Amino acid sequence: MNILRETAGYLPGLQAGDVAWQTLGFEAHGRKLEVAVPCLTDTQATALMDRVRAASRCYLKSLTVAEIVTTIDKAIARLLDPADPWRQKADTLLPLVTGYDAEMVRLGLTGYLKTFRRPQLQRFLVEDFGNPQLLDDFAPRAKGGFSKAFGADVAVHVWAGNVPGLCLWSLISGLLVKSGTVGKVASAEPLMAGWMAQLLVEVDEQLADCLAVVWWEGGNAAQEKVFFSHAELVLAYGGTTALAQVRQHVPVTTRFLPYGHKLSFGLVARTALDVRKALKTVQQAAYDVVRYDQQGCYSPHVFYVERGGRISPDEFARYLAHELSAFEKKYPRRNLALAEAAALAEWRQTEEISNLAGTRGTDVADIAGDGTWTVVYNSNLQPLAPGALNRTVRVVAVDQLADVIPLLAPHRAFLQTVGVAAAPRELFELAEQMGRAGVTRICALGQMTSPEAGWHHDGRFSLLDLVQMVDIESSAEAAAETLAPYVD
């Protein structure tokens, strides 16, 4: 088997020969890939941070946000072009790195990239700023005075793995607010960010020093301290333990934005379960499960299905099983490492054995699937809890969707997306209650893994959170008037 090789990262000002490299091995779909990731010394790391800060001050801050949007739009157009060498590289190598089915990666990437074209970016900016001019100039405020939004000179982004290209989200957000960015890629997907940085520099070579993409072994306290001590802002994606550890190394005076792991689920009202609509509803639910094998924060773990429709909840579960088995043929689940497979097997065994033990009382439970996917059905209300991921989903029958609301309270910190199939009035009633419980995103089934451009990630402002507002109060303006040379 010939081994493919690729170099990760983007290190302006550093020669490849002066940097130590470590190799990460990947194997999937019968091919091997070795990725060289950079290991910087403290001196190199400091030099890199200084370089990005300087370039961000002199160049990035001199651009208008419209110019930046144009540059990103051009780069995204390149990635949307199937003939472009960068896109071809992504289509070839990302399936090897992540293990996901190549077609699933290709479709997912295209859908995702489309949210970064000019119109979507403009919407994204208006969503957060109202008037994006705030990023270019002191703009008049309705209350009086003027304000301008300043991005950090340099921000460090610590990215998570397995949904390919996830890092583009924060990389592009940083650019839009004219912030220099040093991003740390995850060992699970070390490539996309470096490619994007190089592509942006191809589009506008003066961006060369405004970005860097680095790597260090997760948990390397010394490296984290060096990078974080030179940053004005640190963004990190990861699990609670990883985030807690990252936070320890962020200086108290540096702003820290953590994006933790999330728990998402679906609600299916009886109105979505008539004979005509049910099939579509189930297909959409299955699609949300299959996309990225439930590794996304927005991926559903449980579907609560209302009784009283023409299709009963247990029929819904059987349909879902059928759809998942069809998807397995179209987009096979990635191969699991032994530990992942063992964890999934243990989860399935626990379900299987508790059925045999008859400890479920009146609950009628069923388990279907061959290990590449699993559907567990429960006739009694079950608490919201994560499944074993990798296409394992629980279907729970409920008398009313409102019965689910009391189950949410304990998980406030983890709630994110809810895929809802319900009539308008019910949608808004449920939205109010779920919002109170801590849910931050409600979408249609089938769209759970594709957030809209300009969405509020974890209920926050993706761009607004990255800037510092500077106000010129009306008093300053009034006082200045008295000092003008032309004052009478």
Add this chain to the structure above:
Amino acid sequence: MALSPLIAELHAFLAADHPSDDAFNQQALALFAHQYQHNLPFQRFCQQRGKTLRTVKSWRNIPAVPISAFKALSLSCIPAADAERTFMTSGTTQKEVKGKHHHPTLAVYNDSMRRNFRHRFMQGSDRKIRMGILFPDETMLPNSSLAHYLALALREFGTPDSHYLLTEAGLDHTRLHVELARAQQTGEPYALLGASYSFVHLLDELQGLGKSFTLPPGSRVLDTGGFKGQSRELSIDEFYAQLAGTLGLGREHCINMYGMTELSTQFYDAGNATLPSVKSGPHWIRTLVVEPLSGVELPRGEQGILAHCDLANFNSVTTLLTEDVGIAVNGGFLLLGRAQGSAAKGCSLAVEEFLQAATA
């Protein structure tokens, strides 16, 4: 088959000299038929897997029951209350449900243990050895299979002066020093047997005092069970290096036993001079390395989950799916530890993190 002829047949099989593959298979299928008929949770488990007496033609096809099932199901061919002894898994918390293994009689367990122990730890010799046991006795832990195993070792293979070094007050330091010094002076071989973590406590004690010994030839050590958070964690290599250094015996005389409450037979290595050591069992237990989700046997040399078919497990289930990772090699298997949950790759909440948050 009624119970007593079945047990008689088993004793004969244990005593047999190199029985054929076919004999193993026949014995396994006879036990499968017995368990399928009398152990109803197991029957339901088989039916759920689509396995019946008709379809299972080889011991390899007997459905392997996950060890976690011993917690939720009563896997026994007799009413649990009629068991001579019930061994329970050691839970780390009070709340934790314990796995139960019911033995209608301990005769088979004891026969299995004695034959195997004599061969592997006593090196086939009938000459008894002075033993110190680093584990509580059976009166303190009546439901511990390890306590019973060690009590049996002491009673059957220990000299009359053999003794327990662990009391309700903890490690008996005074007696330990006396025994080690005595062995060194008299040249009488001495054997220390117990839980791996107790040996770490012993090392901490002796190293703290700056003491070391040179045990006479014929002395040996048997440890089992790993550290389980009951002592400091150290690598296996460090563990045996320190054990050999502090007690003054070769690492080839430090034998590790791999057993579990849910089995009636143990595995041993032939010392730990080189790592990883190869574990193997007697002719009445066979091990498969399987892919955890499909249960399909993996080719030799590939990592998988261990499944054991133990013919001494006549009352529960012969074939168990463990949570241990291993590789099949010539002469046995390498034990690579528990299948640890891999670090979450995406940003979807994983069960482990969820549970941590729930208990925080």
